[in-house]
Amino acid sequence: MTFQVTILGCSSARPTPSRHHTAHVLNVHEQFFLIDCGEGTQYQMARYGINPLKINAIFITHLHGDHVYGIFGLLSTMAMMGRQRALTIVAPRPFALMLEGHFSFFGIELPYPLEIREIDARLSAEVWSNRTMTVTSVPLRHRVPCCGYLFREREPGLNVYRHLVEGYGLDPLQVAALKRGEDAVLANGMPLTAAEATYRPYEARSYAFCSDTTASGKVASIVRGVDLLYHEATYLHADRALAEKTGHSTALQAARLAKKAGVHHLLLGHYSARYKELEPLLTEAQGEFPDTVLGRDGLVLTLEKDHSLKIGSI
Amino acid sequence: MTFQVTILGCSSARPTPSRHHTAHVLNVHEQFFLIDCGEGTQYQMARYGINPLKINAIFITHLHGDHVYGIFGLLSTMAMMGRQRALTIVAPRPFALMLEGHFSFFGIELPYPLEIREIDARLSAEVWSNRTMTVTSVPLRHRVPCCGYLFREREPGLNVYRHLVEGYGLDPLQVAALKRGEDAVLANGMPLTAAEATYRPYEARSYAFCSDTTASGKVASIVRGVDLLYHEATYLHADRALAEKTGHSTALQAARLAKKAGVHHLLLGHYSARYKELEPLLTEAQGEFPDTVLGRDGLVLTLEKDHSLKIGSI
Numbered sequence: 001m002t003f004q005v006t007i008l009g010c011s012s013a014r015p016t017p018s019r020h021h022t023a024h025v026l027n028v029h030e031q032f033f034l035i036d037c038g039e040g041t042q043y044q045m046a047r048y049g050i051n052p053l054k055i056n057a058i059f060i061t062h063l064h065g066d067h068v069y070g071i072f073g074l075l076s077t078m079a080m081m082g083r084q085r086a087l088t089i090v091a092p093r094p095f096a097l098m099l100e101g102h103f104s105f106f107g108i109e110l111p112y113p114l115e116i117r118e119i120d121a122r123l124s125a126e127v128w129s130n131r132t133m134t135v136t137s138v139p140l141r142h143r144v145p146c147c148g149y150l151f152r153e154r155e156p157g158l159n160v161y162r163h164l165v166e167g168y169g170l171d172p173l174q175v176a177a178l179k180r181g182e183d184a185v186l187a188n189g190m191p192l193t194a195a196e197a198t199y200r201p202y203e204a205r206s207y208a209f210c211s212d213t214t215a216s217g218k219v220a221s222i223v224r225g226v227d228l229l230y231h232e233a234t235y236l237h238a239d240r241a242l243a244e245k246t247g248h249s250t251a252l253q254a255a256r257l258a259k260k261a262g263v264h265h266l267l268l269g270h271y272s273a274r275y276k277e278l279e280p281l282l283t284e285a286q287g288e289f290p291d292t293v294l295g296r297d298g299l300v301l302t303l304e305k306d307h308s309l310k311i312g313s314i
Numbered sequence: 315m316t317f318q319v320t321i322l323g324c325s326s327a328r329p330t331p332s333r334h335h336t337a338h339v340l341n342v343h344e345q346f347f348l349i350d351c352g353e354g355t356q357y358q359m360a361r362y363g364i365n366p367l368k369i370n371a372i373f374i375t376h377l378h379g380d381h382v383y384g385i386f387g388l389l390s391t392m393a394m395m396g397r398q399r400a401l402t403i404v405a406p407r408p409f410a411l412m413l414e415g416h417f418s419f420f421g422i423e424l425p426y427p428l429e430i431r432e433i434d435a436r437l438s439a440e441v442w443s444n445r446t447m448t449v450t451s452v453p454l455r456h457r458v459p460c461c462g463y464l465f466r467e468r469e470p471g472l473n474v475y476r477h478l479v480e481g482y483g484l485d486p487l488q489v490a491a492l493k494r495g496e497d498a499v500l501a502n503g504m505p506l507t508a509a510e511a512t513y514r515p516y517e518a519r520s521y522a523f524c525s526d527t528t529a530s531g532k533v534a535s536i537v538r539g540v541d542l543l544y545h546e547a548t549y550l551h552a553d554r555a556l557a558e559k560t561g562h563s564t565a566l567q568a569a570r571l572a573k574k575a576g577v578h579h580l581l582l583g584h585y586s587a588r589y590k591e592l593e594p595l596l597t598e599a600q601g602e603f604p605d606t607v608l609g610r611d612g613l614v615l616t617l618e619k620d621h622s623l624k625i626g627s628i
Contacts, residue, residue, distance in 0.1 A: 014394050017361045021387075039387045040354040047331045063420060065387050073335075073353040073383050080328050098419040105412040106377060107458070144421070 002027050003153060003205040003303040005228065006314070007269065008044035010295045012212075012234050012248070013066045014273040020044055020297055021066040022270060024230065025055075026151055026207060028133050034058045034074075035149065035209050041070030042077050048298060048314045052078050053085075057128060059135065060091035061211055062121070062146035063098060072102060079110050086113040090128055090135070092121040092145045121145035124222050138222050140213035142247040148210035150223055158198040168192065202305035208263075211270050214244060215253035220261035227303050229263040230295070232270035233281055239272075251281040255288035265309045269295035316341050317467060317519040317617040319542065320628070321583065322358035324609045326526075326548050326562070327380045328587040334358055334611055335380040336584060338544065339369075340465055340521060342447050348372045348388075349463065349523050355384030356391050362612060362628045366392050367399075371442060373449065374405035375525055376435070376460035377412060386416060393424050400427040404442055404449070406435040406459045435459035438536050452536050454527035456561040462524035464537055472512040482506065516619035522577070525584050528558060529567035534575035541617050543577040544609070546584035547595055553586075565595040569602035579623050583609035 004027040009020030021038020025045075032054045034041070045052055052074060060068055071089075078087070089095070096116045103109070119127050119137055122145070128135040131154065138148035160178045164170065170192075174184040177194075184192045208223040211232035223229055234248035243250050249257075251268060258266035266289050271278055278294055285292040293301065293311060302310040318341040323334030335352020339359075346368045348355070359366055366388060374382055385403075392401070403409070410430045417423070433441050433451055436459070442449040445468065452462035474492045478484065484506075488498040498506045522537040525546035537543055548562035557564050563571075565582060572580035580603050585592055592608055599606040607615065607625060616624040 014391055015357055015360060017357075020357065039384065040357055043329055043331070043334065043354055043357075046329060065390055065420060069383070069387050070353065073379050076379055077328055094419070101415050101419060105408070105415060106379060 001029055001156070001202075001305065003029075003207070005207060005230070005267075005301045006048060006050065007295050007297060007299045007301075008041055008048065008050075009038050010269040010271060010297055011038075011066070012232075012270045012272050013064070015040075015066075016273050016276075018297065019271065019273075021070070022211060023070065024209060025050055028151065028153060031056050031130075031132055033151070036061055036067040036211070037070040037074060038066045039069035042074045044297070045074075053081055053083050055087065057088040057090065059128075059149050059209075060089065060095060061140070061148060061209070062092060062142060062144050063095060064144065064212070067211075068095075071099075072106075075110060075114070076108065079112065083112045086115055088115045088117060088128070090117045090119060090149075092147060093118045119147065121147040136222070138208060138210060138219060140210060140219065141216050142212045142214070146212060148208060148213070148219070148223075150206065150208045150226065152206045153204040155204045156201050158194070159201050160198050164192070164197050203307065205303045205305075205307060207303070212248055214247055215249050215257060217257075217260070220257050223263060224261050226261070226263050227307055228265045228267060228301065228309065229258055229261065230267040230269060231257060233268040233285065234270050234272050236275070236280060237284060239274075251285040252288055255285035255292060258285075258289045258292070264291065264307065265301075266292040267295050267301065268292060315343055315470070315516075315619065317343075317521070319521060319544070319581075319615045320362060320364065321609050321611060321613045321615075322355055322362065322364075323352050324583040324585060324611055325352075325380070326546075326584045326586050327378070329354075329380075330587050330590075332611065333585065333587075335384070336525060337384065338523060339364055342465070342467060345370050345444075345446055347465070350375055350381040350525070351384040351388060352380045353383035356388045358611070359388075367395055367397050369401065371402040371404065373442075373463045373523075374403065374409060375454070375462060375523070376406060376456060376458050377409060378456075378458065378526070381525075382409075385413075386420075389424060389428070390422065393426065397426045400429055402429045402431060402442070404431045404433060404463075406461060407432045433461065435461040450536070452522060452524060452533060454524060454533065455530050456526045456528070460526060462522060462527070462533070462537075464520065464522045464540065466520045467518040469518045470515050472508070473515050474511050475513065478506070478511050517621065519617045519619075519621060521617070526562055528561055529563050529571055531571075531574070534571050537577060538575050540575070540577050541621055542579045542581060542615065542623065543572055543575065544581040544583060545571060547582040547599065548584050548586050550589070550594060551598060553588075565599040566602055569599035569606060572599075572603045572606070578605065578621065579615075580606040581609050581615065582606060 008023035011019035023041040206226040231254040233251035237250040237252040322337035325333035337355040520540040545568040547565040551564040551566040596608040
């Protein structure tokens with residue numbers, strides 16, 4: 001029951017030799033989701049051993065090149081690798097028109113179904129779900145329509161205490177009923193309530209992805225209490241005028257938002273190429289919100305069932 | 315008076331962790347030219363220390379993603395880096411329409427002039443020139459309109475033998491006239507012909523770039539005798555049916571063409587991802603044409619003034 005984020009790129013518009021454009025891969029119970037797809041995403045996937053065919057759905061935050069230029073090559077590569085399974089792309093308008101125009105010029109016909117779900121970036125709404133997870137859009141404030149995404153694992157099903165199953169000799173039908181939250185009647189006629197017989201093996205985990213955006217209080221209310229918040233931190237606070245002008249945030253602003261929203265962990269990224277060293281961004285954020293992680297290409301963040309965060313790298 | 319090729323990517327359509335999409339940088343007398351621009355070209359330039367602002371012109375062979383998907387990000391990055399100098403792009407039709415459509419969707423306005431020179435890929439003609447170099451298109455046979463490019467350094471100017479300048483006490487006007495190929499009259503009234511007084515410091519060098527294409531005899535006649543021929547070698551000859559089907563060449567076919575055209579050196583590239591090891595492609599080509607070099611990302615090939623080839627890597 002994995003819940004894991006892999007960072008493929010942590011650069012803003014201008015990449016550096018060690019920082020690729022934005023793309024994260026979210027693994028929820030071995031279902032893989034790509035969030036943003038900057039140029040070179042398919043290389044980073046190859047480099048980090050992530051099979052493009054495993055991607056269930058792609059979520060695009062906005063139509064700026066550093067978040068979407070990798071999609072053309074990735075979709076073609078999936079075709080060359082023999083993809084037949086449908087692929088869903090969730091993105092703000094006019095993503096579909098843009099992609100159709102591109103396919104038309106390049107004469108591309110994908111051999112697998114593409115389901116494009118265009119969303120209104122100004123609204124917070126459920127934009128995707130399956131039995132494992134729901135995804136909610138998070139309106140952001142940028143120079144073009146832009147929205148983040150909040151990924152919430154569904155609550156895991158109830159388990160029945162093993163000592164009760166064995167002690168009372170519960171049969172499979174009784175166990176199934178208890179798991180559904182229904183009370184059972186024991187062989188001796190006594191009731192056994194679901195409340196006393198069951199427990200939730202772990203609490204659902206959550207990940208919010210917020211890039212690109214100026215610092216926005218509204219975001220805090222939507223991502224309140226999430227386990228891990230990725231928030232862009234393009235600039236140091238000393239350069240906040242630049243951040244304001246370009247529709248971005250500073251590390252301090254990201255940290256203030258994390259604090260205000262009461263999230264458990266903050267992950268930074270989308271750094272301006274002007275900063276050769278990133279530690280000052282981390283230091284700035286940690287002054288406000290200590291549980292901050294400096295995102296880097298190849299970093300892997302695992303939310304354990306107990307909601308602790310394990311950090312590794314590829 | 316450098317004449318040097320740097321390989322940014324040697325992969326065909328599907329990249330691998332160590333092989334990026336097609337892009338070469340040609341340095342002729344410290345003027346830099348980009349040939350093809352696959353996805354990730356700007357990363358490779360950053361990685362290998364090639365400043366995008368130094369690029370004088372870009373030559374695109376055809377509108378397949380693995381040769382052109384990097385252009386969108388590269389043009390934007392040049393803008394962010396403050397480019398003001400005009401940039402020329404030479405490419406087959408309908409490149410301009412494709413780029414305009416893209417700019418329109420992404421709301422891009424470049425702060426520097428872009429001169430797009432669309433060419434008819436079916437013709438061999440001079441498509442670009444300046445005082446240092448001429449570029450001729452090389453019609454190729456692929457699934458879409460496609461042409462290679464032949465880069466020829468202009469003949470360097472004549473030098474006057476130093477011992478004659480000193481021995482006869484030639485003045486600057488006389489030296490200049492001799493350099494223009496005009497005869498001079500010495501102080502004693504005797505003639506000094508340009509033929510006896512001058513020499514060419516070195517012979518002009520040439521580089522032909524041919525990708526993507528099925529083996530084509532016509533190419534041989536155009537690239538005859540070039541110093542360095544880059545020719546795609548997507549497949550091993552055992553897979554020649556695949557090569558034929560997809561409009562590509564085998565290593566053996568590339569070598570045969572190099573031999574037929576009497577080139578001095580052959581450079582291979584554009585390898586299918588199916589080949590983990592590339593040495594079999596080299597062995598196959600060298601059996602036919604010994605002076606073959608296996609292109610790889612980061613390889614730097616320098617044509618010296620004596621036309622010898624020096625091979626290094628970044």
